[in-house]
Amino acid sequence: MAAAHLWAGPMSAAPCIELQRVEAGYDTPVVGPLSFALGAGEVVALWGPNGSGKTTAMNAISGSARVFAGTISRRPGLRVSHQQQNPLPLRDIPLSGRELLALTGGDAQTLPDSLQPLLTRRLSELSGGQLQLLQVWACLTAPVDVALLDEPTNNVDAAGVALLEQVIARERHRRAILLVSHDRRFVEALGARIVAVGES
Template sequence: MTADTLLDVRGLRAGYLAPVLGPLSFALARGEVLGLCGPNGCGKSTLLAALLGNVRIFAGDIRRAPGAVFSLQTQRQPPVAGVPLTGAELLALTGAAAAGLPPALAACLPLRLDRLSGGQRQFLHLWACLQAPADVVLLDEPTNNLDPDGVAALAGALRARAAGGAGLLVVSHDAAFLAAACDRLLRLGGVDDAA
């Protein structure tokens, strides 16, 4: 691994009872946005779980930069009904800064999360993940629930976070978003991936 390499994945085969993806090899560097695309069930979310040690590794190796901190945004938002947590409190809990948040969403910070739209909550969760003090940011279908303005703002936020030195791994079915936001794409097809 070089000094700029945050992740070095070699010959990875991972899954649950049996491998879902692999063998797969790739590296992620500081300042890079890597997009992951492929059909449903090919192992994109499984790869994110493997990087965090949450699924079975059947073969291969995942090397992480020493001391690298990870941040993960999953497809499922935590339930917020009846929880008196505001947007500002969510950001404070994750160590994320509000600076740079699009003005329409900055106005939502004093509001309870259960009073926001699905898209507003999605963007605040994404912002919390992106702005948290992490070296590697993992995003799983981040454009879910976002309107076109939100998708454009997210693409800009990814580029800014990468410019700040983080490495980002983004899973999405949104080809236009991946083309706009990523430096390169890794296409997965499931077991027997070649990279």
């Protein structure tokens, strides 16, 4: 299941993803016009009040929201992982933590000792915070060029947030990271470049 050969790594100074005056939504536009670029090795945080369309902007990049105006440019062959905000509604599926990480090619070996026991447990036996950590880990350590993380600290305790800060600091040299978070302290601790959404 490992897919390490897929990882291209940060290859050039050209942006991985660039949005130019993008207006996005589902039935109608709910965010934009929005312009920013995400370069290799960069951590960018979309920041704005509730309902400003941060998640919609991220979904437009992943292809699950509609782009009404503007353009989203992507480097050819770009590999992208996407950790979605809503927790998996799929707990009845008999999958272990190790199998979840293996699906994305995520790195189980560097998971801290405190989380290693999660690898052998069925997903339905995990708490919301444990499942969230595994999902984020699966997307963040997958062999991709860009990781999209939507509210990665949801349901996660202080120790888990500290762990996420460590792994993002480690992984940012291997891939670009775009995140949505309401946790200002977390965003600042990462040294992320902040892109305001929904502010005139």
